[in-house]
Amino acid sequence: MSKGIINRAVLALSLFLFSFVAQAALSHISINSRQFDVGQHPKIKLNIVAGKNDFSRISFHLRQTNGSKEIMEELMVQPISGYMLFAIGVDNVTDPNAKLIVSEYKGNSWRQYAVLPVFDSPFIKITDKTEVKIDTRNQPKKVAPMPNTGGKAQQTTAVEKTPNSSSVSASSASSTLSTQTLSTPIVNEGCTIERDRSDTLWRIASRYHKQWQTNVYGAMLAIYDANPKAFSKQKIHLIRQDVILMCPSQSQLNQYVNKIDDKAKFEGLEQQHAGN
Template sequence: MRKGLIEVIILVFGLLGYIATPMAQVNHVSINSRQFELNNVPQLKMNIVAQNDDASRLRFYIRQLDDGQFQQQTLSVQSINRFLLQLNGTDVINDNNAQLIISEATPSGVVTLAVVAVFDAPYSFKSATLTTYINKQRSAAVAETPVKDSSVIHPVKKKTPQPSPTVALPRTSADSSSQQANCLIERDNSDTLWRIANRYKEQWHTSVYGAMLAIFEANLVAFSKQKIHLLLKDVPLNCPSAVILAEYNNKAIDKKVFEVIEAKHAAK
């Protein structure tokens, strides 16, 4: 009798966890920017903050009205970094009221997380060929190489602090395209992430929130347990690359993403 009761309790709590998982999977999802106009194939950049940084269960669709009937196309998904996704479609969007549908595949079925107006999202030409640009950066292994093609992101021209010859760059598993070669951020142990970002935001042509996210992305090993609010002392910080900085060009969105990430990391 007692054994049977224990098994029932375990089963009930297991089902509760099973049901709660889909609702707790995603902390934040929104359109970062739109890289296409009406009567073109869709290209979107998405903000995403998910549990364990796993967005593999998410699905993205665009729904539009065409000749009086609703049509829906599935968008391909490519990860830009742990907080950004690039979405691409193949069919032309000719409905200015088209909607982006974000859903999550769960063991109990598909759950719709959000429905967003596509053309309410801010237009940006910068990331339309982001993947091609990143590949060029990696193959060239030069973070500041100018690109003549106006359709791609041009590296930000700026003066950067020169690294001390006595300080070695930390060895990390991060791709070299995430950092500027031979560039270290000037800091001391009393500096907070906010203070550092505030000092560099004008030079990097971004907001303080964008600068904090860029520093975090380029220097994960400099944060205890890779949590954005736990910046380690006595650890050199690499300057984020132009590719990373180009991702953070909307203050309102970057602020929301930073706040969601900070809350998520502080809760663990």
């Protein structure tokens, strides 16, 4: 008799855990509308149903092709309501067959959840009433100012030219950037990064990379270097929401001046950490 009671208790607990996990998972995603056209950077409204509105375990990438080259850009995401998100990117979309790739982190790996054709969705012309902007107001003291996200992000970093030199090689440019003295520091010593609870590492880096004079991948790596305790199990794709992020130092930022190299290092770390 006691064995039957135990079996029923185990069954009830299993059903409870199953329902809890199901509730916490992503159960629906679709494109509500797009606010951009071919040749512009992506602005997409999304319908979503996810347990506890935990968007840190959901990623959104825009995939497009340019000739034989495939380009993937992770989009910044901001909640509009409990059932709607706004996704935005910085790279212009030139492929009319571009797709939105939605992935969900389950267990110890990212799993593709949906592939949605972007230009099959309804187009809404942007007006003052329909445009969604990232809120950058109410900045506390000693917080690095929020960069302007209105324009297209620059992918290169300006380097001072040395006198009597007509060209600078990639290696010498990196060295020059690392050793030059700036009249105005890029970051204030001891400053903290402003963030929302729903912010992903990509979204934070996308806001700050121009101000820090680096690329998005370099900004993510610099944030990771400056905040080792802000990442669960020291994994770069598991940023914690309960830890204050410190601004990276100038020396940390100076390590990341080449977008191609920084992207390769970031993706290598991401793959390494996801496999552990």
